[in-house]
Amino acid sequence: MEDGQILELFYARSEQAIAELDKKYGRVCHKIANQILNNAQDAEECVNDAYLGAWNAIPPQRPDYLPGYLYRIVRNLSIAKYHSNTAAKRNSSYDVALEELADCILGGASVEEEIAEKELTKLLNQFLGTLNKEGRILFVRRYWYADSIGELAKRFRSSNNVISVRLFRLRRELKKFLQKEGYLI
Amino acid sequence: MNHLKHISKAMSDINDSYIQEAEEFYSGNSKLFGRKGKAAAAIFLGACLLAGGIGVALYSAGGHPLGSWFGGEIPSLDTFTIKAYAHGTDKELTAAGAVMDTGSVTDQGEQKGHPLFFYLAGKQIKSVRFSCEKQLLSFRDWTESREEYGLVRNFTIPYGEREEDYDYLTIGWEPEGILEALKDGTTIAALPEELREDRIVMEITFADGKTAVKMIQISLLDDGSFFAIFDDYSIQEGDAFVRRADGASIEEQARQALRQKQKEEEAKQQKEPAVLLDPAAEEAARAYYAETVLEVVSMEVTSSGEEMVVFSVCVTKEGILQDPNRSITVERRDGGWEVTAEGY
Numbered sequence: 001m002e003d004g005q006i007l008e009l010f011y012a013r014s015e016q017a018i019a020e021l022d023k024k025y026g027r028v029c030h031k032i033a034n035q036i037l038n039n040a041q042d043a044e045e046c047v048n049d050a051y052l053g054a055w056n057a058i059p060p061q062r063p064d065y066l067p068g069y070l071y072r073i074v075r076n077l078s079i080a081k082y083h084s085n086t087a088a089k090r091n092s093s094y095d096v097a098l099e100e101l102a103d104c105i106l107g108g109a110s111v112e113e114e115i116a117e118k119e120l121t122k123l124l125n126q127f128l129g130t131l132n133k134e135g136r137i138l139f140v141r142r143y144w145y146a147d148s149i150g151e152l153a154k155r156f157r158s159s160n161n162v163i164s165v166r167l168f169r170l171r172r173e174l175k176k177f178l179q180k181e182g183y184l185i
Numbered sequence: 186m187n188h189l190k191h192i193s194k195a196m197s198d199i200n201d202s203y204i205q206e207a208e209e210f211y212s213g214n215s216k217l218f219g220r221k222g223k224a225a226a227a228i229f230l231g232a233c234l235l236a237g238g239i240g241v242a243l244y245s246a247g248g249h250p251l252g253s254w255f256g257g258e259i260p261s262l263d264t265f266t267i268k269a270y271a272h273g274t275d276k277e278l279t280a281a282g283a284v285m286d287t288g289s290v291t292d293q294g295e296q297k298g299h300p301l302f303f304y305l306a307g308k309q310i311k312s313v314r315f316s317c318e319k320q321l322l323s324f325r326d327w328t329e330s331r332e333e334y335g336l337v338r339n340f341t342i343p344y345g346e347r348e349e350d351y352d353y354l355t356i357g358w359e360p361e362g363i364l365e366a367l368k369d370g371t372t373i374a375a376l377p378e379e380l381r382e383d384r385i386v387m388e389i390t391f392a393d394g395k396t397a398v399k400m401i402q403i404s405l406l407d408d409g410s411f412f413a414i415f416d417d418y419s420i421q422e423g424d425a426f427v428r429r430a431d432g433a434s435i436e437e438q439a440r441q442a443l444r445q446k447q448k449e450e451e452a453k454q455q456k457e458p459a460v461l462l463d464p465a466a467e468e469a470a471r472a473y474y475a476e477t478v479l480e481v482v483s484m485e486v487t488s489s490g491e492e493m494v495v496f497s498v499c500v501t502k503e504g505i506l507q508d509p510n511r512s513i514t515v516e517r518r519d520g521g522w523e524v525t526a527e528g529y
Contacts, residue, residue, distance in 0.1 A: 028208070064201070065201045065204075065205050067205070067208060068201040068204040068205050068208070069201075071204060071208070072197065072198075072201075072204070075197055076197055079190075079193050079194075079197065083190060098192065098193060101192055101196065102192055117191055117194045117195045117198070118195075118198070120191070120192070120195035121195045121196075121198040121199060124195060124196060124199050125199055125200050125203070128199065128200075128203050133206070133210075136203060136206065136207075137206060137207045137210045140199070140203050140204065140206070140207035141207050141210075143196050144196055144197075144199065144203075144204060144207065145207065145208075150327065150328065150353070153327055154327040154352075154353050154355075155210070159329070160329070
């Protein structure tokens, strides 16, 4: 079913909208949640909550890109759950990805510790805009979708080692970019 | 922790376009990062460029809980439903058939994209034997724990208990014969019907020893796209291609090539007539040492030819054995042998 038709079901308040959403995007939603939480039960809960969130928000909202909208809800809910879980439970692919990114971004002293998240998002968007397509996709797959190195190797038809090296270089480029923009010194 | 939340939230809010781009991307280019590969990998990658995609998935029907690997309750074969998906697009491939939109060929014999590149996913698969009737297959294990295949017709892949790895085991269909025929000047429409059709038979063995046979039937359409049907199959008496022996893996091919090279080297050495050592050469060497404080204990030829001989010489000096051996070179000069080099 096309996204437009699914949105029409939302607008018609048909519960079939959720079924169609799950049918079309459920697999990726579960994967995103599970990558972050590393717990099938928690992931299931977050995905269901995301569906409920979408149900409550549409209408009035009408997302231009439905899967991105849904994935973002899943990701945010999963991250919120991730932070509420005990440290002992954290051993997901997301942990590793987040630590990599944190090492890069927090590796230098932050000039403005309280800099708004929006500002960092803006810088990340700018940085992504400077990358070539493959680099940008690799970065987003790793640090947004929290794909493991093995999954990335498969997706990019490369070896684990090449992916690791490429990610390392991307983080280094990000660090340079943030330094240049005055976010890091 | 606040920092982590901060970064995490900032990353969450990146532009939709980047999320969409990353979601829809699946590499069609095996050399994205200019990787330096092993020769074997290079062979496979070449094959991959000719591959296309279907994903084939095995699922438990009706959501029955499956027993643990080699333990618990293993469902009977008829509890399995088989589904197929186009790799990269997740387009389901069914018995009704579907046009593969991941790749095509042209009348000039050029291949665009990957018409057929697939993987199996499912429960409790022990191994799968793949047999391609006319064209060629390749296999790549992205977990790098199985031997890989490039441009062969039959091979058997062990799957094992890590079901989450099954979709990392990718099989490419390589329409080499079709491309060659097209490059020879034939158009797609003029290709003989038998060349436009191919079959891949998959003999699946499950952990409990039960088996199933599936088949992908591939047809080249006039516009250069491929139509694929995925269905159950029963091997027929005339299916000789299924009974062909497995091809060699890329690693095995490399090992075979190495063994062949070694054999050729040995044969070459055996064919070369041994040069008879002229006793005068050794005499010349011994005569040299006789003029020195060194006393020869033994001599061994390390290299010999008609014009030059090199000896490794064990000597003593004032009764003390010298280590390491010395080396002396004698060359034929004016009908006799003359020492031209001596030392370590």
